[in-house]
Structure formats: C-alpha cells, structure tokens
Amino acid sequence: MAVYILLISGCATQQVSYQDDVVPILESRCIKCHVSPDGVGYRATGLEMGSYESLMQGTAYGQVIVAGDSRRSMLNMLVEGRAGKQQRMPHYEDDALEPVQIETLRQWVNQGALDN
Numbered sequence: 814m815a816v817y818i819l820l821i822s823g824c825a826t827q828q829v830s831y832q833d834d835v836v837p838i839l840e841s842r843c844i845k846c847h848v849s850p851d852g853v854g855y856r857a858t859g860l861e862m863g864s865y866e867s868l869m870q871g872t873a874y875g876q877v878i879v880a881g882d883s884r885r886s887m888l889n890m891l892v893e894g895r896a897g898k899q900q901r902m903p904h905y906e907d908d909a910l911e912p913v914q915i916e917t918l919r920q921w922v923n924q925g926a927l928d929n
C-alpha cells in the first residue's frame with residue numbers, strides 16, 4: 814500500500830527542491846526587499862529570506878509558511894494575489910511572478926516546505 818501511494822504521488826507531481834527550485838525564485842524576485850538590515854520588506858515585517866531558517870521563522874508577527882498547506886500559507890496567498898492586488902508580492906512596481914514560479918512555490922509548500 815505504501816509503495817502504491819508513493820507511485821501515485823510520484824507520477825502526479827515532481828519533487829520540488831528548495832535549493833534548486835525555490836531559492837532561485839526568492840533570489841531573483843524577493844530578496845532585494847527581504848534582506849536585513851535595509852530591505853523595505855524586512856524593515857516593515859522582519860521577514861528575511863537569506864536562509865531557509867529565517868524564511869521559515871517568518872515575520873515578527875508569525876510564520877508565513879504552513880508546511881504542507883499552501884492554501885493557508887501567507888507567502889502563497891500573497892504571491893497568488895489572493896489577499897488582493899495591494900498586498901500582492903512582489904510589492905509595488907514589480908511584476909507578479911510567472912505562473913510556473915507560483916506553482917513551484919505552491920508545490921514546495923504542499924510537499925512539506927522541506928530544506929532539500
């Protein structure tokens with residue numbers, strides 16, 4: 814039974830890698846504002862994306878990722894624009910993420926937001 818489930822999930826979606834898939838998105842589209850001490854996003858919320866640990870720690874007010882549940886993860890809500898256009902990330906004048914990047918972040922969180 815366990816093998817059966819593994820086979821099904823293996824076929825449905827690919828395993829997303831934090832290092833290979835997620836970090837390049839964060840570095841190209843998020844880090845400039847979410848870096849300490851001067852990033853505007855970091856200054857506003859305390860959310861720093863320079864390491865897996867700091868990302869998972871979230872903002873000064875709490876976590877932005879619920880491992881295994883992208884529907885409830887603030888990070889996914891914001892990049893998907895679910896919290897409204899004003900709140901969308903990346904912020905201000907920057908364009909939204911590409912659909913494939915949004916999907917990568919969604920799958921990574923749904924697969925447990927692993928440090929892999």
Ligand code: HEC
Nearest residue numbers: 842843846853854857858860872877887888902903904905
């Ligand atoms: C141009 C600057 C900028 C960029 C780029 C940026 N952010 Fe932000 N981010 C902010 C600011 C400023 C805030 C503070 C809240 C606000 O003003 O909406 C913030 C807040 C956040 C929060 C916390 C929201 C909350 O209410 O707790 C999350 C999560 C977040 N950003 C994720 C991201 C992600 C993921 C990316 C890349 C896809 C990104 N940000 C790119 C500026 C930015």
